Amino acid sequence: MGSYSSSYADFVQSLTYGQLKPPVVLQTKKLILDFVGVALAGQRLMEFPRLVVDYLEGLGGTPEATLVGRRKRVPAVHAAFGNGACGHALDMDDGHRYGALHPGTVIIPASIAAGELSKADTKTLITGIVAGYEVMIRVGAAVNPSSLNRGFHSTGMAGPFGAASAAAKILGLTHEETVGALGMAGLQGSGLLQVNHEAEGAKVKPINPGRAAMSGLLSCILAKKGARGPLAVFEGEDGFLRAVSDEVKADLLTRGLGTEFEICNTYIKFYAACRHAHAPIDGALEAFKKSRIQPSEIARIAVETYPAAIRLAGITDVTTPSAARFSIPYSIALALMKGDAGADKYCEETVRDQGIQALSRRVELSVGTRWEKSYPEKRGATVRILDQQGREWKAEVELAKGEPENPATWEEVYAKFNANARFVLSEEETKRLGEIITNLEDHSLEELTALLQLGR
Numbered sequence: 001m002g003s004y005s006s007s008y009a010d011f012v013q014s015l016t017y018g019q020l021k022p023p024v025v026l027q028t029k030k031l032i033l034d035f036v037g038v039a040l041a042g043q044r045l046m047e048f049p050r051l052v053v054d055y056l057e058g059l060g061g062t063p064e065a066t067l068v069g070r071r072k073r074v075p076a077v078h079a080a081f082g083n084g085a086c087g088h089a090l091d092m093d094d095g096h097r098y099g100a101l102h103p104g105t106v107i108i109p110a111s112i113a114a115g116e117l118s119k120a121d122t123k124t125l126i127t128g129i130v131a132g133y134e135v136m137i138r139v140g141a142a143v144n145p146s147s148l149n150r151g152f153h154s155t156g157m158a159g160p161f162g163a164a165s166a167a168a169k170i171l172g173l174t175h176e177e178t179v180g181a182l183g184m185a186g187l188q189g190s191g192l193l194q195v196n197h198e199a200e201g202a203k204v205k206p207i208n209p210g211r212a213a214m215s216g217l218l219s220c221i222l223a224k225k226g227a228r229g230p231l232a233v234f235e236g237e238d239g240f241l242r243a244v245s246d247e248v249k250a251d252l253l254t255r256g257l258g259t260e261f262e263i264c265n266t267y268i269k270f271y272a273a274c275r276h277a278h279a280p281i282d283g284a285l286e287a288f289k290k291s292r293i294q295p296s297e298i299a300r301i302a303v304e305t306y307p308a309a310i311r312l313a314g315i316t317d318v319t320t321p322s323a324a325r326f327s328i329p330y331s332i333a334l335a336l337m338k339g340d341a342g343a344d345k346y347c348e349e350t351v352r353d354q355g356i357q358a359l360s361r362r363v364e365l366s367v368g369t370r371w372e373k374s375y376p377e378k379r380g381a382t383v384r385i386l387d388q389q390g391r392e393w394k395a396e397v398e399l400a401k402g403e404p405e406n407p408a409t410w411e412e413v414y415a416k417f418n419a420n421a422r423f424v425l426s427e428e429e430t431k432r433l434g435e436i437i438t439n440l441e442d443h444s445l446e447e448l449t450a451l452l453q454l455g456r
Helices: 004-014 022-045 047-059 076-088 104-118 122-143 154-171 175-187 193-197 199-203 207-224 240-244 275-291 307-312 328-338 354-360 369-374 410-421 427-438 445-452
Strands: 298-305 363-367 381-387 392-397
Touching (some): 022 047, 022 076, 022 122, 047 207, 104 445, 122 445, 275 328, 275 381, 275 392, 298 328, 298 369, 307 363, 363 369, 369 381, 410 427
Parallel strands (some): 298 363
Antiparallel strands (some): 298 381
C-alpha cells in the first residue's frame, strides 16, 4: 500500500466535475452560499476578523485575490487567511459531527483564492471544494474523538490537508506536487481548544481556520515551485496520526473516497453559537413554547446533555459576545429572551443585559446517560423548564436543525444567507449574489468575487 498522501493525491487528480451527481453539486453550492453570508456578517459584526483584514489590507502586496467586504485585493494566501477568519467569527459556519470540525471556513476561502490566482472556472472551483471537504472530513473523523479529548481543534489540525487538496485541484498540481503539498500542509496544522474556555481566547478562535486555509494554499504554491513535504506525513514514525491521536481509526481515512461524498453529511447552523449549544437551544425554545409563560416566570431550566457539550460550551461567566457563543446557559437565556440566537444577537448590548444574565444563572447543566452513550451519533439534549409554581415542561432534541438527518432546505439556507449578507450588502446586491451562487456553474468566478468586494 502507498502512503495516505498518495491515495489522496490519486483522488484529487481523478475527481472531475462530471463525476459529481446533482445532489453533491447542490450541497456544495448551498455550503458556498452559507459561507459567504456568515463571512460577510462576521467581518462586519466581529472585532477580531476586522482587525485581521485591516492588517492584511495594510500589508499590501500583489493584488491577487478578494477579501470579503473589502475593495482592495491582496495576495492570495492573505485572502485565504482573512476570509477564513471572517467565516468562523460568528461560529455560525458549517460543520461535520464525526469529523468534529468546520470544513467550509477552511476549504472555501482557500478555494476561492486559488481560483482567483489561477483564473479557474466555477466548475473547477466546485470540484476543488468537494475534494477539500472529502479529505478534511476523513482526516478529522480518523483521529477523533481522541484528538478532541487531547485538546486539539480539529478544524485547525486537519484543515491544512483539506485546503491543500482543494487548492491542488484548482491550481492543477501534478500527482507528485499534490503529495508534496500535503506533506507541507501537515507540518502546519495547529489549533488548541483552550480558546473555548476563556472569554478573551474565544475572540481569536477564528485564527485556526484562517491559518489552515492559508497553510493549505501556501503549500500548493510552494509545491508548484518545487518544494516537497514528507511523503509519510500521515503514517510516519513522527507523523500527523501518531502526534495528534492515541486511537486512530485508519480505515476512515480512505473509506468511500470518491464514491461516498461526506460533504453531503455536513451540517448547517442556524444559531451563532458553538454547535454543542444548538440542541439545548432547540429544546429550550420548544419547551418554552409549550409553557406559554414569560421568561420572568421561569424558576429553573435543567439541561441534560453529553459531556463534550458541557466541556466545550459550558462557560458560565459571560463577559464578551465571543464567550457567549460557548455558553449553553447564556445561549438558552438569549434565545428565550430575544426569540432567536442569530448573528446580531450575540453583542455587547445583550451581554450587558441583566435580564438575560439573570436567566442564564437559572440554567443548570448535567450529563445525561442517554446522551453520553449516544454521542456522537446523536448530539442531543433534554430540557426541562420549571416555573415558580412548580409546573414543568419538557422537550428532547436528538439532533439540532441542519444535521443531515434533520436537514435544512435550500430556502432555509437562503434565508440565513440573506439575513447575514444584508449586514454588508444592499438588498439588490444580496439578491444578485444569491442568484450567482444558486447557478454558480453558469457564471464566472469574477462575477462572484466582484460582488464579494461590495459593501455599504
